[in-house]
Amino acid sequence: MLDQLIQQLVWPIVYILCITLPLIVAVAMFVFWERKVIGWMHVRMGPNKIGPFGLLQAFADTIKLLLKEVILPTNASRFLYYLAPLLTLIPALAAWAVIPFSSRMVLSNANAGVLYLLAMTSMGVYGIILAGWASNSRYALLGAMRSAAQVISYELAMGLCLVCVLVLAGSLNLTDIVNAQAGSKGLFDWFWLPLLPVFVIYFISGVAETNRAPFDVAEGESEIVAGFHVEYSGSAFAIFFLAEYANMILVSFLASILFMGGWLSPFPATWGFIGHGGVLWLFIKAFVFSFMFLWFRASFPRYRYDQIMRLGWKVFIPIAIVWVLVAGCLKYFGLVSIGPGV
Amino acid sequence: MNPQLFQLICFYAFGVVTVASALAVISLRNTVHAVLALVLTFFSTACLWMLADAEFLALALIVVYVGAVMVLFLFVVMMLDIDQETMREGFVKFLPVGLIVAVVMLTEMLGLIGVRAMHAQLMGPNPASVAGVSNTAWLGHALYTQYLLPFEIAALILTVGVVAAVALTLRQRTDARHESASQQVRVNPRDRIRIVKMAAERPVGDAPAATQEPRP
Numbered sequence: 071m072l073d074q075l076i077q078q079l080v081w082p083i084v085y086i087l088c089i090t091l092p093l094i095v096a097v098a099m100f101v102f103w104e105r106k107v108i109g110w111m112h113v114r115m116g117p118n119k120i121g122p123f124g125l126l127q128a129f130a131d132t133i134k135l136l137l138k139e140v141i142l143p144t145n146a147s148r149f150l151y152y153l154a155p156l157l158t159l160i161p162a163l164a165a166w167a168v169i170p171f172s173s174r175m176v177l178s179n180a181n182a183g184v185l186y187l188l189a190m191t192s193m194g195v196y197g198i199i200l201a202g203w204a205s206n207s208r209y210a211l212l213g214a215m216r217s218a219a220q221v222i223s224y225e226l227a228m229g230l231c232l233v234c235v236l237v238l239a240g241s242l243n244l245t246d247i248v249n250a251q252a253g254s255k256g257l258f259d260w261f262w263l264p265l266l267p268v269f270v271i272y273f274i275s276g277v278a279e280t281n282r283a284p285f286d287v288a289e290g291e292s293e294i295v296a297g298f299h300v301e302y303s304g305s306a307f308a309i310f311f312l313a314e315y316a317n318m319i320l321v322s323f324l325a326s327i328l329f330m331g332g333w334l335s336p337f338p339a340t341w342g343f344i345g346h347g348g349v350l351w352l353f354i355k356a357f358v359f360s361f362m363f364l365w366f367r368a369s370f371p372r373y374r375y376d377q378i379m380r381l382g383w384k385v386f387i388p389i390a391i392v393w394v395l396v397a398g399c400l401k402y403f404g405l406v407s408i409g410p411g412v
Numbered sequence: 413m414n415p416q417l418f419q420l421i422c423f424y425a426f427g428v429v430t431v432a433s434a435l436a437v438i439s440l441r442n443t444v445h446a447v448l449a450l451v452l453t454f455f456s457t458a459c460l461w462m463l464a465d466a467e468f469l470a471l472a473l474i475v476v477y478v479g480a481v482m483v484l485f486l487f488v489v490m491m492l493d494i495d496q497e498t499m500r501e502g503f504v505k506f507l508p509v510g511l512i513v514a515v516v517m518l519t520e521m522l523g524l525i526g527v528r529a530m531h532a533q534l535m536g537p538n539p540a541s542v543a544g545v546s547n548t549a550w551l552g553h554a555l556y557t558q559y560l561l562p563f564e565i566a567a568l569i570l571t572v573g574v575v576a577a578v579a580l581t582l583r584q585r586t587d588a589r590h591e592s593a594s595q596q597v598r599v600n601p602r603d604r605i606r607i608v609k610m611a612a613e614r615p616v617g618d619a620p621a622a623t624q625e626p627r628p
Binding site for chain 1: 444448451467468471472474475478479480483484486487490491546547548591593
């Protein structure tokens with residue numbers, strides 16, 4: 071009885087903590103890394119005062135935020151105002167349950183893993199909309215409206231990209247999708263090559279879906295101050311921040327898993343030590359993708375709102391639909407090698 | 413705790429949440445709260461389906477309804493300026509019609525459940541687990557082989573619905589100014605600006621006199 075309880079309840083909780091706690095620390099270090107990288111790209115130093123190389127800056131910021139007062143605006147909807155940050159954070163963390171870190175390391179090897187991810191990422195937008203509405207502020211409401219329209223538009227393109235991957239891999243299970251990319255040619259067996267346009271669309275949609283620059287009109291500090299979270303302060307704001315960065319890291323991991331072979335090594339298996347797959351390869355790939363988020367932010371000016379809508383609906387979705395057909399043909403005529411093969 | 417009992421408790425818990433939130437949808441005064449209650453109804457229904465091993469349908473319900481349709485609902489309800497008083501009047505006026513619809517739906521559902529119960533021995537166990545494949549794989553196989561024609565017809569009807577909705581709401585405004593994105597992309601910078609090459613400094617000799625003002 072007690073053994074069973076430990077088996078079914080305690081170990082999953084330990085595993086969940088093993089994912090979420092490093093994730094939260096990773097978010098803190100990612101924020102620090104972002105400020106450093108953008109500083110270097112602006113020919114500045116970035117944070118360098120607190121701790122060695124400024125490494126403790128992120129923790130100092132977190133402590134500062136947590137100690138500040140959470141202010142409730144006049145006539146705000148109290149319950150929804152406090153619920154909204156949690157509604158963004160919970161899906162952002164829950165989505166990590168199905169991410170496979172290596173062939174054995176996965177919390178839940180669910181059969182419908184990709185669908186679960188779509189469901190979780192699409193629920194994050196509620197937090198943003200409710201934050202905008204419950205704040206009783208014009209700027210926040212405008213930010214929420216923009217965000218809702220943008221996330222729904224780009225989710226369609228993202229979903230069609232995922233369909234291409236599913237057609238080639240023949241499975242909704244993320245571990246199976248990575249295994250389908252294994253092969254003797256290493257790097258050139260991964261799905262980025264047959265699905266190159268879709269891969270690009272997926273990553274750009276991921277940037278748009280997380281409301282990051284150059285698609286950050288939901289915040290748009292030059293027009294609507296800070297968009298949906300303008301009224302939030304202290305720990306409530308910190309939760310929004312945490313959710314946004316956890317989502318960025320999630321999109322980086324997903325791009326690595328779906329198109330870049332996950333934990334597989336880019337070198338052929340015959341090359342000895344570096345030819346073996348491992349969790350380190352996944353981290354390296356995800357790091358490169360998350361670096362690109364920062365690179366975009368430092369490089370591109372913000373898109374105008376109508377341009378964002380045009381890009382999503384008139385460019386990305388048609389290309390993705392055509393590529394679903396192309397992927398079907400590739401699979402049907404056996405032009406792509408699926409699985410370890412020979 | 414044995415798994416079956418736990419499953420039963422979960423079923424009742426999700427069921428209670430579903431019914432309670434469905435009641436909240438029609439009884440809450442604030443329309444935004446009512447929409448959120450509807451979201452909760454969809455979500456707990458999805459949980460119930462998940463318990464019944466229909467994982468594809470459950471996740472599709474969340475993706476389509478919770479993730480997209482209800483976001484648009486919320487979007488519209490937030491933009492509307494709804495007068496609560498007129499809403500109350502409508503409630504009393506439409507109550508008889510609503511009751512009739514509800515009673516008809518209830519009898520239909522009871523009839524369906526009765527027919528299903530009679531066929532219970534014919535339906536047998538979950539076909540996906542009998543076939544030994546995942547729910548999604550089984551459903552996909554059934555939809556694209558056995559039920560291909562009904563599936564395609566349903567897709568066609570949905571497409572017609574989308575086209576009809578766009579055709580009904582699309583209006584070309586002649587008084588508004590439109591920008592053609594393709595024209596904007598094709599702009600040649602040389603048509604717009606002229607870059608003049610010139611030295612950064614003038615020679616020392618012909619510096620203008622105005623710059624050499626005496627200091628106070």
